[in-house]
Amino acid sequence: MKKLFFLSADSSATIAGVAAAAFNQAAGKANMDWSAEVRRVAEPGEVKSSDLKSGDLLIGFDKGSQQSLLKLVDAQLPARAEFWNVPSGGEAAGRYIEVEIQKLCVKLILKGGMKSPAAPTATCGTCRRAVAYCACKSVPATVQPPGQSAASVRIYLDRKGRGGKDVTVISGIPLSDTALEDLGRKLKAQCGCGGTIKDGCIELQGDRRDFLMTKLQELGYKPKKSGG
Numbered sequence: 001m002k003k004l005f006f007l008s009a010d011s012s013a014t015i016a017g018v019a020a021a022a023f024n025q026a027a028g029k030a031n032m033d034w035s036a037e038v039r040r041v042a043e044p045g046e047v048k049s050s051d052l053k054s055g056d057l058l059i060g061f062d063k064g065s066q067q068s069l070l071k072l073v074d075a076q077l078p079a080r081a082e083f084w085n086v087p088s089g090g091e092a093a094g095r096y097i098e099v100e101i102q103k104l105c106v107k108l109i110l111k112g113g114m115k116s117p118a119a120p121t122a123t124c125g126t127c128r129r130a131v132a133y134c135a136c137k138s139v140p141a142t143v144q145p146p147g148q149s150a151a152s153v154r155i156y157l158d159r160k161g162r163g164g165k166d167v168t169v170i171s172g173i174p175l176s177d178t179a180l181e182d183l184g185r186k187l188k189a190q191c192g193c194g195g196t197i198k199d200g201c202i203e204l205q206g207d208r209r210d211f212l213m214t215k216l217q218e219l220g221y222k223p224k225k226s227g228g
Contacts, residue, residue, distance in 0.1 A: 002034045005052065007060035007081075009042040015061055015086055015093060022101050030105055031220065041066050049074045061086055102179040109219055110186045153216060153223040155209050168209055170202040173221070187215065 004023060008016035020036040027034045034056075041047050041060065047069055052058065053076075060066040063083035070077040084100055086093050152172040159166060170187075173180060177197075184202040188195045191211060195204035204212075209225050216223045 002056040003054060004034055004036040004057045004059065005039040005055035006036060007041040007058055007062075007066050008038050009040070009060075009062045009066060012061035012086075013038075013040075015097070018094070019059070019084075019097050019101065022097060023104070026101055026105050030109065032105065032108060034108060041069050044069060044072060047073045049077070052077055055080070058082070059084060099178050102176060103182045106175075106179050106182045106186065110183075110190075110215075112218075153221045154226060155212050155216070155223050156226040157207060157209065158203075165205070166207045168204045168207060168212060170204075170212060170216070170223070171200070173202070173216075187212065190215070 004020075006016040006020045006023075016038045020038050023034075023036040026032075027036070039052060039055070039058075041052075042065075052070070053074065058070070058077065058081035060070075060081060060083045063085075067078055067081065067083065070081055084096070086096050152174070154169075154171045156169055156171075157166055158169050173183070175183060180200070180202065181197050184195060184197045187202060188204060191204055191206070191208050193205045193208065195202065197203070213223055213225055
């Protein structure tokens with residue numbers, strides 16, 4: 001199990017706790033091989049190098065002071081840290097953390113952060129998005145069986161209105177708009193091609209079906225390939 005440490009300070013103790021709880025909830029529902037804890041990084045005397053070095057990823061909320069403290073304790077620690085600029089205000093801060101957790105989960109999953117064997121992602125019975133990225137204020141008691149949503153993903157070629165050029169389209173992925181955009185960016189980078197998000201679908205230039213079949217299966221989906 002890989003470890004994520006949210007770094008708290010006097011001004012961000014509550015935020016760090018909320019972020020850790022939100023991440024653990026999302027990671028558990030997405031069957032990820034990650035867990036989050038809170039570590040206080042506010043004063044030089046209370047920062048332990050051996051403890052922080054056991055974390056695979058560090059996320060702080062006060063870059064100005066925390067980055068300096070990490071470097072002071074161990075010059076290698078800042079390399080495994082990133083910092084979130086959480087806005088002030090309860091609602092704005094909550095929404096920011098929700099979006100960043102979604103993006104982080106997608107990034108870690110694409111890097112192989114799921115348990116093996118990977119379980120298909122369950123979807124919310126109301127919004128039809130993956131439970132980990134559910135847009136509802138609370139997850140409904142009735143959850144759509146994982147296999148049903150996982151099997152709805154299709155990968156196909158589309159040349160209509162594209163000047164005869166191949167475009168690979170992925171449809172039916174049950175993610176929020178933000179998470180879908182983040183997944184699209186990661187897939188474009190891995191394929192080394194251009195692409196876009198349109199009408200809830202990921203579109204990538206060229207015939208990428210075989211690569212995407214493998215990648216989406218690793219994420220727990222059961223995509224169907226068609227066309228060409």
